[in-house]
Amino acid sequence: xxxxxxxxxxxxxDNHIVIIKGGFKSDNPSEYMDNVVKDILKSLGxxxxxxxxxxxLDNPWVRILIFDFxxxxxxxxxxxxxxxxxx
Numbered sequence: 371x372x373x374x375x376x377x378x379x380x381x382x383x384d385n386h387i388v389i390i391k392g393g394f395k396s397d398n399p400s401e402y403m404d405n406v407v408k409d410i411l412k413s414l415g416x417x418x419x420x421x422x423x424x425x426x427l428d429n430p431w432v433r434i435l436i437f438d439f440x441x442x443x444x445x446x447x448x449x450x451x452x453x454x455x456x457x
Contacts, residue, residue, distance in 0.1 A: 378406055386442050388435040400430040407433055 378392030388410065393402035407421065414437075422434040436442075445451055 380410075384442070386437055386439070388437070390433045390435070391431050393431050403430060403433050407435065410435070 377395055378390060381389045383389065390403065390406055390410070392406060393399035396402040411417070411419065417437055420436040420439055422436070424430075424432060
């Protein structure tokens, strides 16, 4: 069970990608999100993962975790992929 679950939204995509946003009211959102990630990993048995943090570090409220990166099926049809992106 997550101990840092207040003010956190989590979206799981294709059982491999976890998008987390939260800590908006925290004095230290980066530390808050570090603890959220630790709690998630602990509840999953500390699996191997890749973590992505926003490039310029000006958005400490979002983390993206990828589990089993090598198990993700990739599509090489660039034109179809671009057509299906909804922005």
